[in-house]
Amino acid sequence: xxxxxxxxxxxxxxxxxxxxxxxGHNHEGGIFGVNTELYFAIxxxxxLAIGYGFTYINGLxxxxxxxxxxxxxxx
Numbered sequence: 646x647x648x649x650x651x652x653x654x655x656x657x658x659x660x661x662x663x664x665x666x667x668x669g670h671n672h673e674g675g676i677f678g679v680n681t682e683l684y685f686a687i688x689x690x691x692x693l694a695i696g697y698g699f700t701y702i703n704g705l706x707x708x709x710x711x712x713x714x715x716x717x718x719x720x
Contacts, residue, residue, distance in 0.1 A: 685720050686720075688720045689717045689718075689720035690717070692713045692714075692716045692717035692720060693713070693714065693717040695713050696709075696710040696711075696712075696713030696714045696716075696717065697710070699713065
């Protein structure tokens with residue numbers, strides 16, 4: 646098993662080319678800027694919480710919470 650020191654040494658010796666960094670996973674831009682993933686995660690959590698709350702309200706149809714659960718899944 647490698648120690649933390651060995652892992653750090655191996656990473657220090659590894660060189661990333663400019664092409665790798667530009668073609669890799671990019672978090673710049675998006676519809677809401679650099680925080681796009683954060684906003685979608687928050688929106689998903691809000692849909693999930695409201696859908697869960699709707700299950701306890703007797704006057705609402707059951708499909709309303711289902712729609713919010715599905716929306717949370719896609720966000």
